[in-house]
Amino acid sequence: MTSVRANGVELGVETFGRDDDPLVLLAGGTTMLSWPDSVCERLAAGAQRVVRYDLRDCGASTTLDPEAPAYRLRDLAADAAALVGTLGAxxxxxxxxxxxxxxxxxxxxxxxxxFSALTLVSTRPVAPGPVDDDLPDHDAATMDAVFSRPMPDWTDRAAVAAFAADGADLLGNVPEQARATAARIWDRTPSSEPSVQQANQLAMVFARLDCRPRWRERLGELILPTLVVHGRADPFFPVGNGEALAAAIPAARLLVLDEMGTALRDAAADEVAAAMLAL
Incomplete structure (x- = not known):
């Protein structure tokens, strides 16, 4: 792992595969670890140069104030485009x-x-916040159960990992995979400040982003090959969000994984990587 400068900020990156292979650039959700090692390794074995990276205020990337981000969603999009050139592709x-x-x-x-192709995992075509009437919102009972739990001591690595494992079943995820990922995120967080640790674990910063203007109405402009991956057991962005996203993008293919919740599972790495390589 290292960091590179793109669009005026430092972005934490990790590379798999050979530098002269075609570039697959993977943006994290909370951090780059939203993309499991298993998926990255299988893509690299398919002759791809895989670079996963931390968004701002996450992991090894520039971290200022996760509670009051001074940038917009479109700035994060510009980071991704700039990173392609910075990486020499x-x-x-x-x-x-x-x-x-x-x-x-x-x-x-x-x-x-x-960009030459697009893979969209566990996401939706509108910003955080109120959802469009035709899209399923977060499952209310699950969200109540998830967010009614006492918060851990964010400075305690073991407590944070246990908190992630305890909530995994509620989100359709694998407890031990969630525990291991949370521990790795904790280790990679450059600050011991509780707000920064919490932002890295729960992606709190993104709920505070300015995401205007809307982009859903523009999705028909996307003509590049697109894979939409969604878990049928996802209670946070229920599968109807992935279905709507795939329907709006002309060249999209939808891959629904029956056992998956909010997070990519190691057990699905072969299927997801194969679908990405087929684009």
Whole structure:
């Protein structure tokens, strides 16, 4: 892992594969670890140069104030486009998980020449906040259960990892995978400040972003090959969001994984990587 400067900020990156292979650029949701090692390794084995990276205020990227971000969603999209050039590529297959998937949609719309393909995982075609009437919102009972739990001591690595594992079943995820990922995120967070640790674990910063203007009405402009991956067991962005996203993008293919919740599972790495390589 290292960091590179793009669009005026430092972005934490990690590379898999050979530098002269086609670039697959993967934007994280909370951090780059939203993209499991298993998926990155299988893409690299398919002759791709895989670079996963932390969005601003996450992981090894520039972190200022996660509680009051002084940038917009479109700035994060511009980061992705700038990163392609910084990494020495002409274009990239861009992937995003969760809010990273929103970044990827806007990046492909605003910077079409920078991207050759798109993979959107566990995301939706509108910003955080109130959802359009035709899209399913967060499952209310699940969200009540998730957010009624006492918050951990964010400075205690073991407590944070246990908190992630405890909530995994509610979100359709694998407890031990969630525990391991949370511990790695904690280790990579450069500050011991509780607000920064919480932002890295729960992506709190993204709920505070200015995401205007809307981009859903522009999705028909996307003509690049697109894969939409969604879990049927996702209670945060229920599967209807992925279905609507795939229907709005002319060249999109929808891959629904029956056992998946909000997070990519190691067990699905072969299927997801194969679908991405087929674009």
């Amino acid at each position: 002409a274009t990239a297959h861009l992937g995003g998980v969760g809010v990273g998937g929103m970044v990827a949609q806007v990046a492909a719309l605003d910077h079409p020449n920078a």
